[in-house]
Amino acid sequence: MPKVKPKEGFTLTTFTDQIHELARPLWLRSVHHPFIKQLTAGDLPLSTFRYYLLQDRYYLSEFGKLHDKIADQLTDQTAINFLREGAAGLKNGEIAVRKGFFAKLNITQAEIDLTPIAPTAYNYVNHMYAALYQGSPQRAIAALLPCYWLYNEIGQALISQGSPVSLYQQWIETYDSDGYTDSVNQMIQLTNRAAGQVDETEKQAMTTAFIRSSAYELGYWGMSLRHESWDSL
Numbered sequence: 001m002p003k004v005k006p007k008e009g010f011t012l013t014t015f016t017d018q019i020h021e022l023a024r025p026l027w028l029r030s031v032h033h034p035f036i037k038q039l040t041a042g043d044l045p046l047s048t049f050r051y052y053l054l055q056d057r058y059y060l061s062e063f064g065k066l067h068d069k070i071a072d073q074l075t076d077q078t079a080i081n082f083l084r085e086g087a088a089g090l091k092n093g094e095i096a097v098r099k100g101f102f103a104k105l106n107i108t109q110a111e112i113d114l115t116p117i118a119p120t121a122y123n124y125v126n127h128m129y130a131a132l133y134q135g136s137p138q139r140a141i142a143a144l145l146p147c148y149w150l151y152n153e154i155g156q157a158l159i160s161q162g163s164p165v166s167l168y169q170q171w172i173e174t175y176d177s178d179g180y181t182d183s184v185n186q187m188i189q190l191t192n193r194a195a196g197q198v199d200e201t202e203k204q205a206m207t208t209a210f211i212r213s214s215a216y217e218l219g220y221w222g223m224s225l226r227h228e229s230w231d232s233l
């Protein structure tokens with residue numbers, strides 16, 4: 001059988017396939033990061049997990065707000081609905097799960113208030129706001145995508161192995177549920193639709209935003225292991 005040659009300039013892959021491929025080296029380093037290794041082995045110090053959760057509280061709350069702020073700038077009703085529901089779903093989903101973790105680990109509001117936001121968490125969040133306010137809602141969507149998608153890949157990679165520490169096991173399970181995988185797929189579709197709405201230059205900026213978020217995701221594990229602070233940069 002002769003091979004079918006794709007027409008010149010015709011791509012068989014979607015935009016998200018392409019950026020996923022570009023980010024692969026960074027994602028692999030996340031999946032195999034010592035933080036993740038220790039989480040599955042069960043020897044991740046609880047103080048490190050606590051540190052991660054405290055930083056991630058800030059991240060999750062800003063991530064939810066970003067959904068609404070992006071939706072404010074869109075006209076595509078499907079996208080708006082997904083983002084508005086995403087913001088609400090975050091409160092009932094991941095943020096609710098984390099509240100349970102906080103209770104188990106005696107993390108109080110006072111401790112939250114006293115915890116400085118670490119540089120990497122701060123920079124990652126600011127990068128997403130910059131994608132929106134110095135860029136476009138499409139660029140911001142691309143900046144949000146690694147958060148959804150990478151954690152799903154991590155959850156799927158870790159679920160068969162699990163963790164002997166029940167808290168860490170629960171963390172893994174959060175990112176492998178069917179409902180969550182559905183929302184990841186919707187976010188992927190949303191990004192592909194967004195890429196179809198912009199010119200080549202903006203598409204390149206979407207790619208850069210996606211790669212930067214992937215790099216910040218990788219940096220987040222190291223930040224947590226090192227208990228990064230403004231004095232330790």
Ligand SMILES: Cc1ncc(C[n+]2csc(CCO)c2C)c(N)n1
Binds near residue numbers: 093094149
């Ligand atoms: C740094 C960081 N990156 C990604 C996630 C995972 N996450 C955050 S919001 C969201 C969407 C729906 O829950 C997902 C998957 C995290 N917790 N912290």
